Amino acid sequence: MAPPLAKEPARGLARFSPVLMKRSGARATWLAGPAGYTARETIMYSVIRRYNVREGMSQQVADRVNAEFLPLLREMPGFVSYALINPGDGTLMSISVFNDREGADESTRAASGWVREHVARMVANSPVILSGEVCAYAGGTSAVAS
Numbered sequence: 001m002a003p004p005l006a007k008e009p010a011r012g013l014a015r016f017s018p019v020l021m022k023r024s025g026a027r028a029t030w031l032a033g034p035a036g037y038t039a040r041e042t043i044m045y046s047v048i049r050r051y052n053v054r055e056g057m058s059q060q061v062a063d064r065v066n067a068e069f070l071p072l073l074r075e076m077p078g079f080v081s082y083a084l085i086n087p088g089d090g091t092l093m094s095i096s097v098f099n100d101r102e103g104a105d106e107s108t109r110a111a112s113g114w115v116r117e118h119v120a121r122m123v124a125n126s127p128v129i130l131s132g133e134v135c136a137y138a139g140g141t142s143a144v145a146s
Contacts, residue, residue, distance in 0.1 A: 044134040045104035047096045049127045057122040078103030
């Protein structure tokens, strides 16, 4: 059975979702799509941030991120997606995906400033930040209300 078509694709992504990309040299190539779909090359960048959150503060930080930071992030050029993950071990991890390195870098600067101004007392120390080129990506329909 063919994958379902996305109602509205994320900016910069192929018209159909889910898609799968395979790294091809320095570029990522779309591998999956409906019959007749032509593969194309693109590069996306992701930033993963891991925060140590003070005891009992994870939900408060998540609530503030949803209410205050996500609207800022959505307006950034090249924004594709964002997820905040609570593993339940006193950390929060965020994963941001952008169409270009500049957007990913700007999101890191924005997150740093936002955390400093809005939730610094809830975060135990500076985050661990990893960033780089996306090698594989699949998009689908979210069960989370946006």
